[in-house]
Amino acid sequence: MSTAPSATAPQKRSFTAAASVYVNERTSVAGFVKELGRKAFPDHWSFLLGEVALFAFVVVLISGTFLTFFFQASMAEVHYDGSYVPLKGVEMSVAMASTLDISFDIRGGLFVRQMHHWGALLFVAAIGLHMLRIFFTGAFRKPRELNWVIGFILFILAMAEGFTGYSLPDDLLSGNGLRIIDGMVKGIPLIGTWTSFLIFGGEFPGTQIVGRLYTLHILLLPALVVALVALHLVFVVVHKHTQYAGPGKTQQNAVGPPILPIYAAKAGGFFFIVFGVLALIASMFTINPIWNYGPYDPSPVSAGTQPDWYIGFADGALRLIPPGWEFVWLDRTWSFNIIVPLVVLGGFIVTVLIYPFIEAWVKGDKREHHIVDRPRNAPTRTAIGAAGVTFYAGLWAAASSDILATHFWLTMEGVIHALQATVIIGPFVAYFITKRVCLALQKKDREIVLHGYESGRIVKLPGGEFIEVHQPLDEYERWRLVSYESYEPLMIRPNARGKITVGQRLRAAISRWFFEDRIAPVTKGELEAGHDGHH
Amino acid sequence: MTRSKRRAGRRHPLATAALLALGLVFTGGAYAALSTGTVAQAEVDPNSQQTIEEGKKLFQANCATCHGLEAQGTDNGPSLIGVGAASVDFQVGTGRMPMQMQGPQAQQKPVQFTDEQVKQLAYFVASLGPGPEIPSDHLVNGGGDAANGAELFRINCAMCHNVAGAGGALTEGKFAPPLTDVSGVHIYEAMVTGPQNMPVFNDLNISPEDKRDVITYLKYVQDNRSPGGFELGSLGPVAEGLFIWIFGLGAIVAITVWITAKSN
Numbered sequence: 118m119s120t121a122p123s124a125t126a127p128q129k130r131s132f133t134a135a136a137s138v139y140v141n142e143r144t145s146v147a148g149f150v151k152e153l154g155r156k157a158f159p160d161h162w163s164f165l166l167g168e169v170a171l172f173a174f175v176v177v178l179i180s181g182t183f184l185t186f187f188f189q190a191s192m193a194e195v196h197y198d199g200s201y202v203p204l205k206g207v208e209m210s211v212a213m214a215s216t217l218d219i220s221f222d223i224r225g226g227l228f229v230r231q232m233h234h235w236g237a238l239l240f241v242a243a244i245g246l247h248m249l250r251i252f253f254t255g256a257f258r259k260p261r262e263l264n265w266v267i268g269f270i271l272f273i274l275a276m277a278e279g280f281t282g283y284s285l286p287d288d289l290l291s292g293n294g295l296r297i298i299d300g301m302v303k304g305i306p307l308i309g310t311w312t313s314f315l316i317f318g319g320e321f322p323g324t325q326i327v328g329r330l331y332t333l334h335i336l337l338l339p340a341l342v343v344a345l346v347a348l349h350l351v352f353v354v355v356h357k358h359t360q361y362a363g364p365g366k367t368q369q370n371a372v373g374p375p376i377l378p379i380y381a382a383k384a385g386g387f388f389f390i391v392f393g394v395l396a397l398i399a400s401m402f403t404i405n406p407i408w409n410y411g412p413y414d415p416s417p418v419s420a421g422t423q424p425d426w427y428i429g430f431a432d433g434a435l436r437l438i439p440p441g442w443e444f445v446w447l448d449r450t451w452s453f454n455i456i457v458p459l460v461v462l463g464g465f466i467v468t469v470l471i472y473p474f475i476e477a478w479v480k481g482d483k484r485e486h487h488i489v490d491r492p493r494n495a496p497t498r499t500a501i502g503a504a505g506v507t508f509y510a511g512l513w514a515a516a517s518s519d520i521l522a523t524h525f526w527l528t529m530e531g532v533i534h535a536l537q538a539t540v541i542i543g544p545f546v547a548y549f550i551t552k553r554v555c556l557a558l559q560k561k562d563r564e565i566v567l568h569g570y571e572s573g574r575i576v577k578l579p580g581g582e583f584i585e586v587h588q589p590l591d592e593y594e595r596w597r598l599v600s601y602e603s604y605e606p607l608m609i610r611p612n613a614r615g616k617i618t619v620g621q622r623l624r625a626a627i628s629r630w631f632f633e634d635r636i637a638p639v640t641k642g643e644l645e646a647g648h649d650g651h652h
Numbered sequence: 653m654t655r656s657k658r659r660a661g662r663r664h665p666l667a668t669a670a671l672l673a674l675g676l677v678f679t680g681g682a683y684a685a686l687s688t689g690t691v692a693q694a695e696v697d698p699n700s701q702q703t704i705e706e707g708k709k710l711f712q713a714n715c716a717t718c719h720g721l722e723a724q725g726t727d728n729g730p731s732l733i734g735v736g737a738a739s740v741d742f743q744v745g746t747g748r749m750p751m752q753m754q755g756p757q758a759q760q761k762p763v764q765f766t767d768e769q770v771k772q773l774a775y776f777v778a779s780l781g782p783g784p785e786i787p788s789d790h791l792v793n794g795g796g797d798a799a800n801g802a803e804l805f806r807i808n809c810a811m812c813h814n815v816a817g818a819g820g821a822l823t824e825g826k827f828a829p830p831l832t833d834v835s836g837v838h839i840y841e842a843m844v845t846g847p848q849n850m851p852v853f854n855d856l857n858i859s860p861e862d863k864r865d866v867i868t869y870l871k872y873v874q875d876n877r878s879p880g881g882f883e884l885g886s887l888g889p890v891a892e893g894l895f896i897w898i899f900g901l902g903a904i905v906a907i908t909v910w911i912t913a914k915s916n
Contacts, residue, residue, distance in 0.1 A: 162905070203798040203873075424889060
């Protein structure tokens with residue numbers, strides 16, 4: 118560009134410039150690009166996790182499109198006549214046969230199928246990690262509560278996408294998975310059996326389910342995911358991105374490289390890296406070897422039958438229920454072994470979904486927050502999160518109870534009982550330990566801000582006393598350690614009519630639980646006093 | 653002059669190392685020579701009195717503590733009268749017997765006897781009462797119908813051994829072992845004798861030809877690795893989930909750290 122003679126530039130427009138002007142005159146896109154291109158995107162590795170989910174989703178979308186060219190969602194019976202010897206002549210559904218053809222007889226089919234499945238696992242895993250980041254840094258606070266809800270619905274939709282996809286090949290594993298869902302649906306009182314017949318078009322497995330799941334999998338669910346992802350991203354732009362506390366970073370700004378050109382280039386490159394990692398995994402590691410599982414037949418169940426990881430927590434919940442929670446009442450069977458997990462998991466999901474509103478209500482905080490918390494600076498939230506993670510992880514591990522038993526030489530019963538304890542007692546233990554650790558870390562931060570780092574330099578004073586010299590923090594580092602908010606428990610105040618409502622009392626009680634133990638950030642006064650009085 | 657010669661000889665600093673190396677080479681060589689000698693197949697005549705006598709000696713020296721001097725059984729071990737040659741060939745031939753310790757299930761360990769000794773033991777026990785015999789070669793060489801075998805395997809075996817024969821858990825610390833490196837003859841013997849917690853699949857239940865088909869399928873799985881790449885133990889979604897979280901997401905997170913790292 119610098120070599121172009123500047124004198125001729127005004128007369129002769131470059132092609133790029135001409136094209137830009139042409140497009141802009143017809144779409145007025147310049148304003149949009151100018152606005153969006155100047156958005157700043159703060160740089161931190163954990164801010165890219167949502168992008169990983171998005172990119173994995175794009176990979177899944179592309180590979181899935183390829184698979185639709187060859188997959189046939191029909192449960193009509195055929196005799197397999199492809200190239201996999203141990204299934205030759207075996208009766209199976211067209212869905213299974215076409216999936217085998219994709220795997221063995223269509224060029225690149227197995228690679229794309231594996232990429233689709235690995236991509237799906239990565240998609241949900243990245244959403245999970247992204248959500249944990251948002252939760253533990255408090256990035257769901259006003260004005261981002263609704264975006265948390267949208268994100269969480271995306272997580273549920275991703276699980277639904279995954280489960281419908283897992284069920285499509287009509288192999289033994291997917292059929293067993295559907296049978297468990299069928300059992301769960303039938304376990305719902307009153308409407309269960311009717312609902313199951315509605316879903317499967319008659320008694321399980323019927324001849325309808327693969328076609329119905331296929332419609333959901335490739336039409337309705339992806340459309341919802343794409344729409345909500347778009348909305349999610351619009352909100353990110355509207356709200357600006359959050360950032361960690363640091364010099365020059367305030368609630369009013371967003372510090373980081375602009376989207377155009379730096380950030381866009383990085384993100385574009387990152388997409389290809391995610392694509393590449395998935396391609397590498399798909400080319401080297403088998404996933405869902407349906408040729409081992411064989412066609413679905415209601416009688417066999419393989420050892421080690423599990424759902425994909427993101428449904429594991431539900432499978433685990435079923436495994437952890439002790440035997441005998443089923444009884445007959447009013448001439449009906451009440452399957453509390455199904456009802457209890459459904460209610461508990463439903464409650465857990467709803468709690469996570471509405472957590473931002475709960476926390477805002479407890480705090481009585483109506484301000485906007487664009488600086489995210491370090492987890493230690495919100496001890497109660499971090500502890501609640503750790504309790505939730507422990508609960509989820511216990512259920513999750515329970516889904517692999519048989520594999521844990523064989524691989525660690527344990528008894529199945531021992532594993533189940535240990536995990537039952539983990540799921541019930543573990544969250545409390547995790548809560549208390551995490552809260553204490555957070556408070557201790559805050560105390561340490563306070564110490565460091567007030568007295569500096571231990572420098573490791575020992576000095577002998579004239580009187581013979583040895584002291585270790587503490588190195589004071591530089592201002593940048595100190596800023597990072599002191600700029601957080603500390604909440605105090607809410608006071609119970611009478612309302613306009615002079616009454617103290619039950620809601621008020623509840624709110625005050627929860628607020629006390631949240632903020633009773635707290636370490637206030639170092640104030641300016643303390644800092645000066647600390648420096649004066651020391652050494 | 654003599655001093656320097658000596659230094660170069662057995663007093664040389666490296667002499668010990670050389671001696672050790674020499675010793676190791678000889679021991680290793682001798683071991684290799686001897687062990688190849690024992691691997692060589694020995695034909696054992698099932699009916700000869702000499703075989704049964706040899707088997708009896710081995711039995712009384714190695715098995716009688718638990719199973720009794722006449723294989724009649726004791727409080728510590730069951731009677732072996734009528735279990736047949738197949739049972740002994742499986743239990744001893746896979747290293748499960750002599751048993752390492754009491755537990756939920758006999759553990760597999762290195763085989764303690766030569767092939768000849770295993771056969772002598774087997775024929776001795778077979779001579780005590782009729783029972784399942786060691787199958788003939790055409791039933792266990794994997795020459796049957798893999799598709800039929802796969803279907804039978806899924807229906808009869810996969811609930812414990814997993815569809816790909818990767819093994820699985822049973823109650824109270826018991827387990828179905830992986831079948832990924834079990835020989836055809838041992839698979840057949842396991843089906844007819846029902847070792848440990850396995851049920852017996854007799855010839856009315858699954859015919860000898862069907863058993864051959866099952867073995868054919870397992871041989872196919874053993875010989876043909878997954879077309880999709882590394883199998884992650886054929887354990888199914890648990891292994892896959894663990895892999896994507898640790899290696900997939902782990903790699904991606906490492907890359908995000910690299911992308912956002914500040915250049916020095």
